[in-house]
Amino acid sequence: MKNLDRLLVSGSTASAVTDLVIPALLLRAPHATWTELVHIYVPTSPTVAFSGRDLRSPGITKATEIARAAGFETVVRSPGGRMVAYDSGAVVIDHLDRTTGIRHAGSATFAANASAHARVLRGLGDVDARVGEVDGEYCPGEYSINVGGVAKVVGSAQRVTSTGSLFSTVVQVAVSDPVRAVIADVSDALGYELRLSSIAGLADYAPSLVADEVARAFLKDYRDRLGLTDGPLPGEVAAHAFTVTPDKWPFHVDDWTRAHPVPSA
Incomplete structure (x- = not known):
């Protein structure tokens, strides 16, 4: 019998809004x-x-308009x-842990995850993955992952509440021209400095890599390293996420989840 106490879930819900609502709902779900x-x-x-920090920029309205005109969904994430x-x-990668609390927030969690993620990337081939911020990167962070000390390929963010923690990571594998352009244009609208050459994906250095292959490598690492069991998203959370009907952009995940909690069983 499978142990569903520690779950590994794969696959997108096919919607940017529901993909980002789900971890926020999971973090707050009662009786998990x-x-x-x-x-x-x-x-x-x-x-x-x-x-939430971006929302404080006077350029957030312009940034949202730029992103949506370029064909991107605009969502205010939880982390x-x-x-x-x-x-x-x-x-x-969204990593939720209901056994951790505010005492687990901070650099130790970022360092441990960055070290594990960089090891996975180095195992994919000729990828000189290093932990550390590079000059002029978007969403700068001490525990970003770069290639060769030149360009950022992985960034992470965290949210910790009374019910647990959410550690979210984005791994850029093949960065399309629209993604490069929107990072540059939205950063400019928000007033953030950016070095364009700091934007990169793993495929810029290992051209054969594709997102599905990288996802499989991370799935294997989490199975092996943490002993997680493959399974589905909790049904009540997934079903509730699909009830989202955004009425404004950018759509604010935490506002919606606070107003629409997962119904108790």
């Missing part, structure tokens, strides 16, 4: 039967994921950090 859940997927919708843009050339 799991203690740890990792959701790894290749997004199907071009997405600009803003943070912190700054804006990130991605499409089906990326891999997203």
Whole structure:
């Protein structure tokens, strides 16, 4: 019999909004039967994921208009950090843990995840993955992952609440021209400095890599390293996520989940 206490879930829901609502709902879901859940997927919708910090910029309205005109869904995600843009050339990892609390927030969690993620990337081939911020990167962070000390390929952000923690990671595998352009244009609208050459994907250095292959490598790592069991998203959470009907953009994940909690069984 499978142990569904520690779950590994794969696959996108086919919607940027539901993909980003699901981890916020999971973090707040009452009476959860799991203690740890990792959701790894290749997004199907071009997405600009803003943070609460981005909302404080006077340029947020312009940034949203730019992103949506370029064909990107605009969502304010639950974790912190700054804006990130991605499409089906990326891999997203949402790691939820209901056994952790505010004492687990901070650099130790970022360092441990960055070390594990960089090891996976180095195992994919000729990828000189290193942990550390590069000059002029988007969504800058001490524990970003770069290639060769030149360009950022992975970024992470965290949210910790009284019910647990969410550690979210975006791995850029093949960065399309629209993604490069929207990162540049939205960063400019928000007033963020950006070095264009810091935007890259793994395929810029290992051209044979594709997002599905990278997702499989991370799925294997989480199975082996944390002993997670493959399974589906909790049904009540997945069903509730599909009730979202955005009435404004950018759509604010935390506002919606606070107003529409998962019904108790």
